Amino acid sequence: MPDIYCPEQPFHPSDPPEHRAGKEFGDKVVTLGPTGTDAEAVAHQLFTHVELAESFNEAMQIACLTGICALVPAGYLERDRTGIHHSWVDLHFSYSDRLQLIRLWEQPTKEMCLAINSERFSSISEVKSLAIHPATLVFARRYLPHARITYVRAKPLAARMAAAAHTDACIASLDVVQQEKSLRPVLMFTPTMIWCLYSTSRREPPTGEDEQNE
Numbered sequence: 001m002p003d004i005y006c007p008e009q010p011f012h013p014s015d016p017p018e019h020r021a022g023k024e025f026g027d028k029v030v031t032l033g034p035t036g037t038d039a040e041a042v043a044h045q046l047f048t049h050v051e052l053a054e055s056f057n058e059a060m061q062i063a064c065l066t067g068i069c070a071l072v073p074a075g076y077l078e079r080d081r082t083g084i085h086h087s088w089v090d091l092h093f094s095y096s097d098r099l100q101l102i103r104l105w106e107q108p109t110k111e112m113c114l115a116i117n118s119e120r121f122s123s124i125s126e127v128k129s130l131a132i133h134p135a136t137l138v139f140a141r142r143y144l145p146h147a148r149i150t151y152v153r154a155k156p157l158a159a160r161m162a163a164a165a166h167t168d169a170c171i172a173s174l175d176v177v178q179q180e181k182s183l184r185p186v187l188m189f190t191p192t193m194i195w196c197l198y199s200t201s202r203r204e205p206p207t208g209e210d211e212q213n214e
Helices: 021-025 038-046 056-066 088-094 134-143 155-163 208-213
Strands: 028-032 049-053 069-073 077-080 083-087 100-108 112-117 129-132 148-151 169-173 183-189 192-199
Touching (some): 028 038, 028 056, 038 049, 049 056, 056 069, 056 088, 056 192, 069 088, 112 134, 112 155, 129 134, 134 148, 155 169, 155 183
Parallel strands (some): 028 049, 129 148, 129 169
Antiparallel strands (some): 069 192, 077 083, 112 169
């Protein structure tokens, strides 16, 4: 069995601060930006200070250089029309000699939606193009199987692309979509994601004896 500390509920935002990530893993984490990503939302639930990177690869590099933790979803993919170029497993193996996986857990994403540019279309049946993050391709195929897809590195960018009429629609987080006046959510859903927390050094879970000595 892998020696990774993975309790059923490793972190929970309602836990008191002394039981959150900060006590065991420091108070800072790096993950994917821009503002509005699921990664940022999860990071803020668990850490006091959150740094946003341009990519998950950059986040792992920053973790190596600074010693802070890196938060990465198992659903990480980089893809374009020619295919998949990088994935979580590539990232995991690439940094296996420098970073260790110290926590792993499942958690619901922010509520997602398929949204259309309502200034151009009144119905989902009119949509011909769609901006998405590669990890949400399954939902694109489920709801708009014939749409032409444009891939972006983060869901907030998909919302911006549809809002600017570069595509007819997008799959993005509902809270981000609601900030764009030209977008109208037409389908909502909330899947779960597997999250991976990496560190440059192994941090053991606290023991009862340690807590008594504090």
